[in-house]
Amino acid sequence: MTRYIVIRLLNALVVVIGVSLLVFLLTRAVGNPVDVMLPIEATDEERARLTHQLGLDDPLYTQLADYSVGVIRGDFGKSWWQGTPALELAMERVPYTLKLSGIAFIIAIIFAIPLGVLSALRPRSWLDKITSTTAMLGICVPNFWLGLLLILIFANTLGWFPTSGTGGWRYMVLPSVALAVLPLGRITQIVRSAMMEQLRELYVVTARSKGLAEWLVVTRHALKNAGITIITMSGWELGRMLAGYTVVIEVVFGLPGLGHLIIDAINYQDFPLLQALTFVIAVTINLLNLIIDLSYPLFNPRVKFD
């Protein structure tokens, strides 16, 4: 077990270093970001001075060495855009994104598991058809577009929810719904197909033939055994949400999360901030994956880490 965790952590380390290095090299290929940072009317001397001050005229290996030393000390440098430590800026935004993804994920799971199970139990029934169509719809509808529609209908026209920003729970409703739809569709499909496979298994037949209550057969046996697939795929969805879907949802709803900060960092070509963000996101995703892996024994005691 410990050995497994160590190996996984080492793996995660490789990934984090890989991503950080990639982003470092990519950002250095951009050219001089100073132009964006100074007003149009600035002179060449001002530009040259700022370039020098940011260390952008050092050779690449020196920059990389400085960067690596900084990262080991947990120092990504100061954000060029805001002038404060980049890692701090990135960490400030983590709770918002986690909260948003968390709520959306819970919504997705709450609806997806029962829907998936039910449609697996009654394949080809009207319920299954409706569920499958809805799930498919969730997968097909672009979430940013759905977000815009939700704002127009529920905030602009009906006025039930605020249009954007942060505040009480009412501010979270529209963004988390818009964010939840895609994972909801995917997870429903996963639950359905995983359950269908389990329900064909011999042990289910046996359990049923013993006259065990259907709901027990479904929940205790089939669902539990489908658990690993479901949790794995759901974990993937959560990971994608954290590092992908939230970007566009946070932009549409004006939420102060990591995704929004990524866009800001890119617009301002704020390299330190971008590097800190990459680091934070890569670490989060890898931790998430590890937690998911470690949860397997809960569903299947046979899983041994070796």
Place this chain on the structure above:
Amino acid sequence: MSAGNCREQQNTGGKCVRMRMIKINGRDNVKKFKPALMILMILVLAVSLVAAGCGGGDSKQQAQRDSITIAIPNEPSSMDVQFPDDGNMRLITENVTEGLLAMDGKSLKPVPCLATEYKNTSSTSWTVKLREGVKFHNGNPFNADDVVFSVKRILDPNFKSDLVGYFQSIKDVKKIGDYEVEFITDGSDPSFPTRLTLLKMMDKETVEGAPDKVKTELVGTGPYKQVVWERGQNVVIERNDQYWGAKPTVKTAKYRFIEEDATRAAALKAGEVDLATNMLPEYVKDLPKVKTIEGLEFSLVRMNAIRGIMKDPKMRQAASYAINNEAIAQSLYQGYAAVAPGQVFKPGYAGFNANLKPYPYDVNKAKELLKEAGYKGEKIEFVGERGRWLKDGEQIETIAQMLREAGFNVEVKMLSFQNWLRVLFNREQAPDMIFTFHSNDIFDADRTFSTYVHTKGPGSSYPDTHDKKIEAARVELDPAKRQQMYEEIGQAVYDDPAWISLVNIKDIYGMKDYVEWEPRQDMRLTVYEMTLK
């Protein structure tokens, strides 16, 4: 690795985790599973979620109106007024900090603020008397030490302020008495007083005590003090009851950052905010109350007068005739833009030339000129960007289309902002045409000509014809003579066009009925001038 590899089989439908297990549970139960029950549960959950949403209603209290919520498009990058050149920051900090002089919103002339009087004692020196009894928000008194500190801080090359370009003419500053300072300029600088309006005063003790805190917590002398800045969400400022000047009526102002234009307007309509900036002309009819003002920003298309197909003045004149500025102002901007008066200045700017008129829209004349220039449909590169200014992308494409109609073979190249800037600054590889917005913050022709005409200007693709005159005018102390020189340059770059002057867009502010405020030309969002009914 086992489980890890297994779960990644996602695209094979998760078949790998099919554990064939036989479990036998001893307990027997006769009841059948009811899908209907589960559906019911889901429905109940869904309905309760929606109902909870509806039940909330609009919670905003509007009992006593002494506070205002303002929606601005973007968050400030910092609260250090001396560091970034950041318009979003200034929307807030203009209420919190002050300069030695302030800009009068109507006349666009510098008026005393933290200074009571200023004198040009020699061609390169200015003495400034400071207001006595002024206190910073933390109680520290304001005096000459703070002025010297503030000026030196912003000029310090190691501090790398974005604003340093505005103050490069300042060579030194000296304390004469506790409430008197002397500025030494590098050569004579007629626009020195205007520059002082942009130089905000900070407290020496505060900044030196905690240099990093300044980036997030601003201490000034202004009518408002900063209360809180919640990153990504809002900034709140509160009335400074110890203010030396007239006390404002609004007690607190909360700034919210709403990037999406439509959302900003919707928030105003829904009562989430009381005032919203940067409204689109199309929103106007749906907003409770609208105030507009001609802002500082002029759009222009700079043309390459030093090489390529546009080098021929006839080509550039033809392009000027080909643009229907009226259509841009009336249809694209719905009338919320004014056709530029043949130049990118407004009456009141130093150097405005009243004799210039916009080029008339005349396609035939344009075609004629093209023929005279011997144009044979060579490709003309037109570089633009979008998203930085109101309807910039739309304007570019409209202009390109108008040019095409006149016979220009225009190819639009939309670049990201950073790449667009790189192209704009590169004189050697200047494209035939490039779209930009120009904003003259010191209302002085020098800023424009030095940037876009003088061969050393970062945005210039014009021959050195006027270099000498621009340099001479920059240091000319006699206002009449200076005006004369700028009018001549203005006429020259009109006749042999350096750019097409397009439109001056209006800033549109949406507000609730109870908000009383007149927008200002200099785009300052002055909470201290607002009242609430």
Place this chain on the structure above:
Amino acid sequence: MESKAAAACVYEDEIRDSRPRFYALRYMSRKMVKDRLALYAFIFLVLVLFVSIAAPLVSPYDQATGDVWERLKPPVWSEGGSPEHLLGTDQQGRDVLSRIIWGGRVSLRVGFIVVVLAAAVGVFLGLLAGYAGGKTEIIIMQMVDIQFAFPGMLVALVFVMVLGPGEFNLILALAFNGWMVFARMARGLVLTYRNGPLVEAAEAIGVKPLKIMFRHILPNIFSPLMTLFVLEVARIILAEATMSFLGYGIQPPTSSWGLMIGEGRSYFPMAWWLVVFPGVAIALSVWALNIFSNWLSTVMDPLQKGQSAE
């Protein structure tokens, strides 16, 4: 690195001959007609494909040219709409229908090219890993693992920031994030054939490894890859839309569905057609591709007959 459980991932389900049954076209068409949903999806896809290819002929107006005086006109059935612009005009007076037609062309083109690139690289590496085994496999699969743990969207955004927005760069960025899906699947499928009689026989008579990989293994694993291909096109269309919506994808004046939504969203409250139509176009196309992919997998994979929903 590879343990028993990983090997167990490969189930005998996949050890079946899954060569595409293209010779059974009649069988396929019969299945298609029976499966109504798949039929509609297929018809829709054909329609979109045709319109996209014939865009210069079909499109009523140029995608980039508009009339400033004819801005924000509603669709024909709304008050104020005119039959000249069936779906109305946009913020620059351009015809929305024409822009949707041209936008579809871009979306399909990007989706197709990206997935072809990703599939070519991914399948090759997957084949290599599965066939060669040993260190090659470990290295390739480690790369795949690392890539999977990458925050894909973030990397794509940084890519585009570096290279500059535009169709070509967008394709590179998306392909960079898409290859490993194919690699993993191809490898998994290869493992089932690696030690089968077919490969053994080929090896025995001295067929070169590359030839074995492409001649003998690839055709056998072709149909599940085909299904994945269609599914990935759908995913890439959504990704392209998202990137263009954010302003980091297709650049104006070229049209793209995501870009149309992105550009039109400021006018959404007073001109719903700018946002609604492109969104519907995206959703329908992605839906049709998904249904089609589902159908493909059922048809090409007879063992699954009756398992799939429709």
